Amino acid sequence: MIRWIAVRTAAVWLALGLVLAGAAAQAQSVQVTVNGTQITDQQINARAQLLRIEGRGSSNSNRTQMATDELIDDAIKLAEAERVGIAVTDAQVDQAYGNIASNMNVSVSNLNQVLTQNGVDPNTLRSRLRAAIAWQQVVRQVISPRVQISELELDIQAEQQLEETSSFDYILKEVIFVIADGSGMSASRRTAEANQYRSGFQGCGGAVEQVLQYQDAAVIDIGRRHATQMPEAIANELAGLTVGQLTRPRVTENGVSMYAICEKAEARDLTFIKQDLRQEAGQDALEQQAEAYLERLRNEAAIIRR
Template identity: 55%
Template sequence: MAKTVWGRAAGAVIMGVVLSLAAAMPTMAQSVRVTVNGTPITDLQVAARVKLFALEGNRAGTRGATEQLINEALQIEEAKRLGVTVSNAQIDEALLQISRNMNVSQDKLVGMLQQGGVSIETLKDRLRAAIAWNAVTEQAIMPQVQISDLALDQQAESQMQAFQNFDYILKEIIFVGAGSSGRSGQANNYRSKFAGCDSAVDLSLAYTDAAVIDVGRRHATQLPEAIAKELAGLNVGGITKPRVVESGVSMLAVCEKTQAEDLTFVKGDLRAEQGNEALEGEVENYLANLRARAKIVFN
């Protein structure tokens, strides 16, 4: 299935689902707690995963760790069946990303694990399963997720409101700098003298640190709701009230305004939301089917 708007977000959703699952390999001279299609999961693997849980604030305990390792064994097995391999470079990149997200060095990350009694191999095992399962999801599960365009059209139309049925060409007038009260005063003064987009730049020259930016064409559904509502009440040549933004004080001027229903952006949001929900459900079902067909023996 060709990747849709939601497809870009789907990778994040997949990793969010599978990073809470994962895979460990057998260790010699250990007591086997459970076998999954002949693959042993040892008591030491379970104990190591429980310690990793503790570092993460996860209180699922031994039972949760065992279930996670069972899922991982199935994920790794399915990945192999589909020809998916996970390289050491992929594992290293995943570890690097975790370090960056935590704003620590990799050495610091390893030290944090060791302080909790967890070896880096325990985390690598989980990452290996997560990466493998991500590939399985993209290859075997994502193509099964279908989102109806007709249903999206109908839902988008039902969500559209009157103030969203406009297309604009806009200019932004921004008074740059700190001191929002002083900047707002100048912005209001500018607004009182504003006579249309054609003279916007010339008018700005009378003010300190005032800039006029061509925003270009925007549909109402691309704008924050409060701004879209205000713009809907303005005619061509109108200008919004000053708003404090990160860089100063901003206003939007209406250069052109036409009646136009555009469902593109509403549908994009709906597609991402529904696609991700559907994908999560399919991922769960796929794993549940693997478990149903597996031979899982507890010792």
Template identity: 55%
Template sequence: MGQLTARYSRPIEGGWIDARRILTMAKTVWGRAAGAMIIGMVLSLAAALPAMAQNVRVTVNGTPITDLQIAARVKLFAIEGNKTGSRGATEQLITEALQVEEAKRLGVTVSNAQIDEALLQIARNMNVSQDKLVALLQQGGVSTETLQDRLRAAIAWNAVTERAIMPQVQISELALDQQAAGQVQAFQTFDYILKEIIFVGAGSSGRSGQANNYRSKFAGCDSAVDLSLGYTDAAVIDVGRRHATQMPEAIAKELAGLNVGGITKPRVVESGVSMLAVCEKTQAEDLTFLKSDLRAEQGNQALQGEVSTYLADLRARAKIIYN
């Protein structure tokens, strides 16, 4: 199960990067953690930490990390299924101390409202109230503050990523053009104007029969609406212009084999049974959508590398003292 910090560190936007989509990341990770939290929670962790003096175990550029912080993070790890124990918790807290310190250096602040919103989003994703989320954490011996600390560090680090690291990531457009051109296939070299004919409703077998009957009588886009009037709950939708690279491979291959006036075989969709009619078809190689996918893939890989290097440099320059 992924950890919250790791998820926050690799956001995605408009193709590849968005450090602003933090709450979605929290939602994703805690959606996965919910089952383990509710079903597999170890009852022995329910006991609160005994009262004890806070002994400093590590200092990071003067910032102390105590045994109580480490023990609390280990309990959060137990809920997540992370088995790295005290050592893993200590290293994560060191990393977070470096991230928060760097965020402060760059003038980044994280408000309590941002933390509250993140907690609320986690609760919504789990389909529980925020009070119930707090109660579930407490059942695992985890205070709300422990999760808040992690969220605060993750939100701050995303801001650092956006301000200081993302500008260093460069993607070659020429390389993307060359790679996309090498990937395009013959069935992906067409541009279409399409209409969708939908037979709305449940009972896909019955609806498929009517759709096939419609298809056997189809005589082109101009008469698509008039023909649909002879069927119950049949709708004709103007899809407009679409390039083959925008569509699933199976549909793009079927459309490539059709001429203008052709119509695809019925497919069961969420709303009923669907077919696509070809109103116009032209030869057109458009690499835009292939390049978008490639940019997302390469951008994320490049960003991850830059983030790792940046963090490693912070750690190399830090004064970390283990007690």
């Protein structure tokens, strides 16, 4: 009798287990297969929830479609990374996840809590980060070496951007009236002192001796700078000044600052303009080639939607 009860009990638990397993399979039904990698409705719903708390997507159906497309791309990116021998470690994912928390000025545990409270498993974000890191490495290893930038085109663009105010080379000194934390010194008072200094300025030779008359003020040798290395507003002002003059006082994070012109010469230097253009052009070309590469992988992938 006892044995019969035990057998019957075991049968009941087995049947219950099969029912629960069937329910779990139904709850996580496969919606898409990408090169053999399965994407379930649970993954799609979780990614859609992440999109919702990020403020992306115009409706639930829109977010579901966006989530599906993202997960398909993630599967493609991870597969390509594996094909070229790239493996993303848990430590890399942890660092990227921690960087997000840091940018939000919260701890990792607080970020976990924020996600969980909004119905998002933190692993959903970690999965996205893993694919992003993998693709970043694919782009760096496979695509970046293919990007070519035309130096002639950069020269032409740099010439077009070079303005009259950007055609000077300087030797500069910075005169700064410091506003120390907790000093109680106001920016308006320091600006007034800077203007007083400026009105009596007689050139770079006497800059240091003159600044000694003021408390918490200093002269810093900046050295040679081309106009293209300076912020546009300062470059424009410097262009209108002559040797021995100071720019007007500007409030900065360190205090009140002025620039003194010790030497000034006309110089059409395209170096720094070209550096910026090269970086912009290279980034644009890299993004275009990366998207074209991903599009080719999409077209070649075996994607089955159910």
